[in-house]
Amino acid sequence: MKKTLIAAATLGSLVFTPQLLADQEHYVNLLLGGRAMGMGGAYTAISDDPAGLFYNPAGIVYAHSANLSASVNAFRYSSKTYERVLSGGIDWSRESSGLVPNYFGVTQPFGPFTVGFSYAVTDSSEEDQAQTFKNLNNGVEVFTINVNESNSVNKIGPSIAYQANENFAIGLTLYLHMRDSKTIVNQYVQLPNNTTAGAPNNKTEWINTYSKNKEYGVTPKLGVIWSPTDKLALAATYSQNFVINSSGYSQQTCLASYGNAAVGTNGYNKFCDPAIAYAQQSAGETSNTHSEDPFELRFGSAYFATNSLLLSADLSYHSEVSGKLSVVNFAGGAEYYTSPELAIRAGIFSNMSNAPTPTTSNTSEKVDYFGGAFSLTRFNKNSSVSGGINFQYGTGTSSAVASGRIVDVSSLDMTFFLSTAYSY
Amino acid sequence: MRAPRLLILSSLVAASLLSACASDSSIREARQRSDQQYAQSSISEEDVTAEIQFGRELAARILARYQMSNDQELIRYLNLVGKNIASHSDRPELNFHFTAIVSDEINAYAAPGGYIFVTTGAIKEMRDEAELAAVLAHEIGHVTEKHIVRAIGIKGADSSALSGISKLLGASNDPSRVAFSQAMDKALNYLFENGLQAEDEYQADSTGTLLLTQTGYDPTALQRYLDRVKKQRKQLNIVNKTHPSFDSRLVRIDQLLTMEALSSEPNKVYTQRFNAQTKF
Numbered sequence: 001m002k003k004t005l006i007a008a009a010t011l012g013s014l015v016f017t018p019q020l021l022a023d024q025e026h027y028v029n030l031l032l033g034g035r036a037m038g039m040g041g042a043y044t045a046i047s048d049d050p051a052g053l054f055y056n057p058a059g060i061v062y063a064h065s066a067n068l069s070a071s072v073n074a075f076r077y078s079s080k081t082y083e084r085v086l087s088g089g090i091d092w093s094r095e096s097s098g099l100v101p102n103y104f105g106v107t108q109p110f111g112p113f114t115v116g117f118s119y120a121v122t123d124s125s126e127e128d129q130a131q132t133f134k135n136l137n138n139g140v141e142v143f144t145i146n147v148n149e150s151n152s153v154n155k156i157g158p159s160i161a162y163q164a165n166e167n168f169a170i171g172l173t174l175y176l177h178m179r180d181s182k183t184i185v186n187q188y189v190q191l192p193n194n195t196t197a198g199a200p201n202n203k204t205e206w207i208n209t210y211s212k213n214k215e216y217g218v219t220p221k222l223g224v225i226w227s228p229t230d231k232l233a234l235a236a237t238y239s240q241n242f243v244i245n246s247s248g249y250s251q252q253t254c255l256a257s258y259g260n261a262a263v264g265t266n267g268y269n270k271f272c273d274p275a276i277a278y279a280q281q282s283a284g285e286t287s288n289t290h291s292e293d294p295f296e297l298r299f300g301s302a303y304f305a306t307n308s309l310l311l312s313a314d315l316s317y318h319s320e321v322s323g324k325l326s327v328v329n330f331a332g333g334a335e336y337y338t339s340p341e342l343a344i345r346a347g348i349f350s351n352m353s354n355a356p357t358p359t360t361s362n363t364s365e366k367v368d369y370f371g372g373a374f375s376l377t378r379f380n381k382n383s384s385v386s387g388g389i390n391f392q393y394g395t396g397t398s399s400a401v402a403s404g405r406i407v408d409v410s411s412l413d414m415t416f417f418l419s420t421a422y423s424y
Numbered sequence: 425m426r427a428p429r430l431l432i433l434s435s436l437v438a439a440s441l442l443s444a445c446a447s448d449s450s451i452r453e454a455r456q457r458s459d460q461q462y463a464q465s466s467i468s469e470e471d472v473t474a475e476i477q478f479g480r481e482l483a484a485r486i487l488a489r490y491q492m493s494n495d496q497e498l499i500r501y502l503n504l505v506g507k508n509i510a511s512h513s514d515r516p517e518l519n520f521h522f523t524a525i526v527s528d529e530i531n532a533y534a535a536p537g538g539y540i541f542v543t544t545g546a547i548k549e550m551r552d553e554a555e556l557a558a559v560l561a562h563e564i565g566h567v568t569e570k571h572i573v574r575a576i577g578i579k580g581a582d583s584s585a586l587s588g589i590s591k592l593l594g595a596s597n598d599p600s601r602v603a604f605s606q607a608m609d610k611a612l613n614y615l616f617e618n619g620l621q622a623e624d625e626y627q628a629d630s631t632g633t634l635l636l637t638q639t640g641y642d643p644t645a646l647q648r649y650l651d652r653v654k655k656q657r658k659q660l661n662i663v664n665k666t667h668p669s670f671d672s673r674l675v676r677i678d679q680l681l682t683m684e685a686l687s688s689e690p691n692k693v694y695t696q697r698f699n700a701q702t703k704f
Binding site: 048108228337339343379382384 | 446447448450451452453454455456457458459460461462463466468470471577579580606
């Protein structure tokens with residue numbers, strides 16, 4: 001009797017909260033632009049190449065060539081471990097990997113104006129979990145969990161920058177924002193034969209949860225850049241995402257090998273709705289149920305020490321909105337040319353969570369990341385090729401995977417990138 | 425209340441003082457990275473080829489606008505004088521071409537790669553070969569200093585493996601063709617509408633005067649010619665639109681002559697030869 005009650009409790013506790021899987025708790029999931037990626041994203045006061053269209057549109061007035069284009073392709077790998085989720089101290093682990101088209105941008109000057117167009121993938125993940133556990137301490141004979149979650153945020157749009165005077169420029173990028181996320185969770189549980197009289201044997205239960213969400217909006221980004229001296233640049237940007245329309249669909253299917261009759265009378269419980277004898281399915285569409293997005297205020301400085309050495313630093317602030325706490329992130333970067341043909345770049349950055357601290361009564365996941373960046377760039381006359389890596393490691397806690405219990409989480413995220421720039 | 429005001433005021437003063445230290449060119453120079461400096465200073469065979477091809481295309485556009493003179497003797501003469509001057513320039517890799525275009529305007533044009541045009545109206549106003557040489561030397565100066573090449577950023581195709589990788593990964597494709605067309609429009613704008621930067625014209629005057637002297641002509645020929653034609657406003661419509669004022673150019677040429685200790689050399693003007701070759 002005790003064994004089955006434990007098993008029943010386990011079934012209930014293993015249910016996910018799918019919307020927590022799509023990572024909207026962090027703002028630096030993917031750095032953009034070859035040079036900026038190498039410098040840890042500390043790029044607001046530099047921004048003098050096509051990546052500037054994303055970081056600070058004002059900076060593109062300083063693009064060194066009349067026509068520039070740049071593209072970045074990245075391979076992203078991430079892994080996350082939830083510690084001691086199942087009884088007996090068993091961890092859950094999820095992995096994600098995939099190629100992502102990171103960034104493409106072009107710029108073109110027209111007198112005191114510079115215009116540009118860019119496409120940025122600000123987030124892209126494809127997270128997988130496929131684990132089977134047998135003979136758990138709490139009496140569950142087989143527990144299988146499959147999770148597939150994808151989340152991508154694409155931004156595309158034009159920019160314009162104006163050099164107001166010799167040392168001051170202003171710029172605006174207007175992005176069309178598109179987010180597409182989908183989560184599929186499959187859970188299968190099998191209990192052992194039961195010795196209680198009248199109870200069914202080998203009870204099984206399968207739960208499938210499916211949810212998807214699409215949203216469209218606009219993200220204006222206003223930037224200024226000021227050069228108080230030749231070698232020093234100070235910059236600031238303001239941006240906010242406004243979701244205009246969103247639509248979603250969710251579905252839950254539950255299938256149990258034992259029916260309502262067993263519930264209560266013999267003390268057996270299950271996660272499926274006891275009012276339905278054998279199986280149930282619920283589905284529904286949602287519209288405009290997106291969460292509010294904060295505004296971002298970003299400050300940057302860059303020191304062009306020599307034509308071989310550049311140092312930069314950024315500080316960003318995301319405001320507090322409903323369900324999301326305010327966040328402050330930092331980034332620092334350096335660029336050094338060992339020769340006119342070879343540059344080394346390195347950087348550090350933070351990626352703090354906007355989620356509240358998880359408690360037993362509050363479903364949440366809070367993981368704060370700290371990361372590093374490194375890249376090498378080989379230059380030729382009109383072109384350059386960069387290869388590098390961004391990595392971030394975070395630890396925190398989660399109450400989203402084992403309801404009612406807080407577990408420790410650790411996560412590693414690595415992005416390998418190959419970027420090219422071409423002037424013509 | 426007084427303290428914040430003082431703070432704002434002092435911040436503004438500090439900002440304006442700091443701002444005064446930074447000019448656009450010095451900011452851009454500080455931002456220029458090692459690879460960009462190297463790319464600008466090095467000239468490859470592909471760059472020269474691109475310059476010549478671009479200049480040839482621009483020359484065709486100029487000839488679509490003006491009728492080329494069919495006076496073969498005059499053209500031969502222009503080439504003899506012009507190539508002699510060009511042989512003293514620092515662009516030995518270029519083969520300069522000189523021709524006359526039929527127009528009453530007083531003007532001359534230079535396309536990258538060494539394509540030089542002078543109007544028959546400008547030649548009519550010349551008194552001697554030194555003045556013709558001076559005008560041609562000014563245009564050669566635009567080519568040797570790469571004024572249009574730099575303003576537009578004409579660069580040769582990069583056939584290296586690295587460039588191939590860039591193209592393969594999508595950083596360059598059709599936009600380069602669009603850019604060529606846009607660059608041609610820009611070059612025509614420099615020649616006929618808005619002109620190059622004033623500093624470029626002063627530099628062409630300076631380079632031209634020194635080339636003229638090195639070749640063996642009267643160093644003051646350009647100064648004489650400009651001083652004489654400056655009052656003919658009707659024929660100088662385009663020049664007045666595209667060049668700095670004649671007076672400012674004459675002041676700078678005078679400063680150059682003084683600095684280089686150059687003076688008039690009447691025996692190096694070759695009037696008779698000029699008159700014999702230019703019969704309008």
